[in-house]
Amino acid sequence: MAHELRQPDPESHLLLERHRELRAIDAALADLSETVDGVPRPRHTGLLTFTGSAGLGKTALMTEARARALAHGFTVFSGKGGEKEQELAFHVVRQLVQPALAAMDEPERRAFLGSWYDIVAAALGLEATGSARVPDPTGVRDGLDWVMTRLTVMKAPVILLLDDMHWADVESLNWLASFAPRAEDLPLLIVAAYRPDELPSEAAVFRTLVERHRNRPYSLAPLTSAGVARIVRDEVGEGAEDEFCDECWTATGGSPFEAVELAIRLGERRMKGTRDELSSMRDLASAVKGPGLLDRLHRLGTSTVRFAWAAAVLGTSISPELAATIAVVGSEEAAEATERLRTARILKDAPGQGGGLEFVHPLIATAVYRDISASLRVGLHNAAAEAVHAAGFGPTAASRHLLEVPCEGRPEAVACLREAAREYLCAGAPEAARRVLTRALQEPPLPEDRAALLHELACSTFLIEPAATVSHLRAALAEPGVDPDLRASIVYRLTQALAHLDRVAEAAAVAADEAQQAANPRIRLRMQADHFVWSAFRTDEPDSAARSRRLTRLTGRGLEERYILGLRAWDAMMRGEPRQTVLEYAEESLRGGLSWTAENRGFELPVSVALVFMYCDQPRRAEELFTKGMAECETKGWRGSHLAVGQTLFGYIRYRRGCLTEAEEFVREGLRTADRVEGAVPAQWFAIGILIQILLARGRTDEARQLADFYHYGEVVPNAVIYPDPRTVYAELLLAEGRHSEAEHLLSAVGEWLESRSWRNPTWCPWQLNLASAVAHTAPDRAIRLAQDAVKRARDFGAASAIGQALHTEAEVTGGPPSLDLYTEAIEHLERSPASYELARALVGHGAALSRNGRLQEAADRLYQGQEGAVHCGAEALATRARAELSAAGLRPLPLRYGQTDTLTAPERKAAEMTAQGHPAGVVAKALSLTEQGVTRLLSSVYRKIGTDAAGLARALETFPRPRP
Secondary structure (H helix, E strand, O other): OHHHHOOOOOHHHHOOOOHHHHHHHHHHHHHHHOOOOOOOOOOOOOEEEEEOOOOOOHHHHHHHHHHHHHHOOOEEEEEEOOOOOOOOOOHHHHHHHHHHHHOOOHHHHHHHHHHHHHHHOOOOOOOOOOOOOOOOHHHHHHHHHHHHHHHHHHHOOEEEEEEOHHHOOHHHHHHHHHHHHHHHHOOEEEEEEEOHHHOOHHHHHHHHHHHHOOOOOEEOOOOOHHHHHHHHHHHHOOOOOHHHHHHHHHHHOOOHHHHHHHHHHHHHOOOOOOHHHHHHHHHHHHOOOHHHHHHHHHOOOHHHHHHHHHHHHHOOOEOHHHHHHHHOOOHHHHHHHHHHHHHOOOEEEOOOOOOOEEEOOHHHHHHHHHOOOHHHHHHHHHHHHHHHHHOOOOHHHHHHHHOOOOOOOOHHHHHHHHHHHHHHHHOOOHHHHHHHHHHHHHOOOOHHHHHHHHHHHHHHHOOOOHHHHHHHHHHHHOOOOOOHHHHHHHHHHHHHHHHHOOOHHHHHHHHHHHHHHOOOHHHHHHHHHHHHHHHHOEOOOOOHHHHHHHHHOOOOOOHHHHHHHHHHHHHHHHHOOOHHHHHHHHHHHHOOOOOOOOOOOOOHHHHHHHHHHHHOOOHHHHHHHHHHHHHHHHHHOOOOHHHHHHHHHHHHHHHHHOOHHHHHHHHHHHHHHHHOOOOOHHHHHHHHHHHHHHHHHOOOHHHHHHHHHHOOEOOEOOOEOOOOOHHHHHHHHHHHOOOHHHHHHHHHHHHHHHHHOOOOOOOOOOHHHHHHHHHOOOOHHHHHHHHHHHHHHHHHHOOHHHHHHHHHHHHHHHOOOHHHHHHHHHHHHHOOOOOHHHHHHHHHHHHHHHHHOOOHHHHHHHHHHHHHHHHHHOOHHHHHHHHHHHHHOOOOOOOOOOOOOOOOOHHHHHHHHHHHOOOOHHHHHHHHOOOHHHHHHHHHHHHHHHOOOHHHHHHHHHHOOOOOO
């Protein structure tokens, strides 16, 4: 009797003929242990994967890996996919992290997660405090990276065991694919197992990760006949005949799971393994899975069958109490059913202290679930949804079951699904939100709720399928009696989606139509503002002058009016109106602040207002606004396209200041961020163009060409306004390559477009300056006229950097002795600006011109200054040119006279403060015992270091650090 009731441990049998895989586990664990003994050593791998069809022993290998890791004293976190939990976002991630977080009390958890708490809380199943915070998927993945990295450092070394990943939710798979490359730099080993033929199409990123990893997956093979014979003889005795063992191998197909289960049954029946027992063996083999298994289940009794069915509906993590509720059995019946199912090796206790259950093998779970009739399955899922919700497991857990229930028009089902969608959006899982909202729409909702539901559905698809967003929002607008505030929100989201699809003209038209229909004056003004925004960013706006006239007539102090003022500042800058006027509008629009993350407000306008300061020679002010805006985005968990644009344009500001090395770092980071965000095309356009300009400034033309070709830059012209203008940037690349005629053709087209819009500011788009350079050799008179017109426009605008850059180009295309005075004036203006690189260019150009005109002493001074400035800017090609010009003049390059630093010296600070107080240069010179020329150079250094011109000096000094005594 004791023999019949024994529960043999099959794990050792399941690992037969797995020597190669076990050696790989041991090697990986040994490799990991070396990273924590003293100085870390280079890792060979941070990822180990096992693949194979069902029943080949993947889970047994994972169990053995756990045991061996624990024997080493390592920390083990584990999770596994479930066939019925694939639609639960971050289900696998939660299994990994929740046990560690559960061991902390609430204050400890909040201290541990810090500023990431509200970003990752929903994804980890915690209660978020910022209920309105909806992070983007990239922000959530970054937060989960941080959480896992911190846990790894705290509990090192760490093993992540991930089983049945073919059934993992797509959100967990995507996170794992992005995080796994970090494992080699951490005391961390990831061990994963999956069925390769059952990976869903959504797991393409995960498949690419494991199959292209240098440590390729270990593919498990079926057991040999000798292996199956060993398992059988260990149970029935060494006397089992070869023919009997061979038939066991044939019956099980070499599956370790089936071989072990069959051997246990043979032992329970006290078989000897003879030829006479072959028929009985085959019957037992059929009972291991499929119909035989189900026959065995049904012989256990009705209540036990119902309990097993309820367990199968619940999935991988089975609460006995919930299963009893769903099966409608009492607690005693449930306990008896559990014991019968344990004895029959259908259920077993789940790892951990929770008292949960799980199926002995996924094959059994699948068979039991499929045994439930379709009609009964619906009823069980409906009961499960109610039980799960009542037990406090939340709407997302309940919604998983509602997806399996037919649509019946139940308001409570719609409410649960909408609540689940909100949780999914807060978890950065828009695909999961779309899934449940689509189901809610099919229920269907009450007529008065349909527009709001369509709006919510559109919000869920915005980041993953903007075209679907447009369709949903147009349907929402077609609903009768939509609340005005909801309607305004729908229109805002619709314009955003259209712009994202590069349909900017449609976005402007939608806002204009809504402005005409709106009865509420605040909503009407808001729609007008949105119309102006998208009109300003259209490349094909039919009458931009009319829009500019209308902008001048709209004023006020509310948020809508301040958005209008911000637009007025941008428009005035583009048209080349006096910079003082532009700055006044910009400052007025900022009174009260312009948030980058305000609900139903785009960040395009706040970004544009910040850039106005850059174009007006106050880049430090622009950097302050960008720093604040990017911090807003990061706090809210917006680390996708918003952050990519922010990083890129911050790099652009640094480029305009002449900090080329830093600029390249920021823009490359922005491009990396954009590349990993699906559909972040506008962000890529910004980054690629700016990076090309930086590379050209640093003399790396070939690299700029490779970048342009890789992204097909220059082949497509977007319908949205991008800055710097893509065609102008591409023309600059053509000029650097000596392809002047192609550049001329392209720049002429740009000029026609900008003139048609009355956008005449050369600081925004220096098309005239580039065109002058392109035609200087073939049409010198035209080149001079173009440059002179650009100079006039720059003077009308009034920014010193714009005037200096235009004068520099005029000097270049003029040539000869007449150019020398132009160079001198250009430098005088550039010295009053924060544009370090443009100043260095002008100095080198002036020095070269002086040298050609025989004025070597003056040339030497200019070239030395230009070389020094070029080196500090990171403009290697310009520095090389300066040295070449010095050598050609018979002069030797000198070592740098001062090191680059962003801090002001005491004399610089004194000169800056006196100038900000309004003292003329003569008074400052006398106070510092310098010449006026010395004060000019001192202030030039101040403007470049601080990042402003004289007009912004007083404000900038308020926050700029003082020199150390």
